[in-house]
Amino acid sequence: MTDMETTIQLNAALDAWGTAAFETVLKADIEQLDAACLPLQQGLSYSSYACDEDIKLVVTNAAEVSGTLQVRAGVFYNGIIAGCSCADDPTPADTCPEYCEIQININMQTAAAVISLLVS
Secondary structure (H helix, E strand, O other), X not given: OOOOEEEEEOXXXXXXXXXXXXXXXHHHHHHOOOHHXXXXXXXXXXXXXXXXXXXXXXXEEEXXXXXXXXXXXXXXXXXXXXXXXXXXXXXXXXXXXXXXXEEEEEEOOOOEEEEEEEOO
């Protein structure tokens, strides 16, 4: 595991694998996570700090490979460009839309999931 990966438990998503509810359950599990549990900070392109709110996941592929459920997904989220926060700082704390792609590997036995940033 690298510094761009986080391990979490995705029991509900694993239980839903193979059903019509899988994508909905996985999205709900991931979207409720704190931004620190996802590699969003490393995926920034336009801003300097990843925000916790309004995280949206789009599943692009899911397949079972050698006892691991491998899910690729796009993540839409917001970031901010942090200024110096001085009283006369002209830089407003507006959000910038961000996007990155992640891979979620879920162990089919334990539901332990490793989330990593896909770097293109």
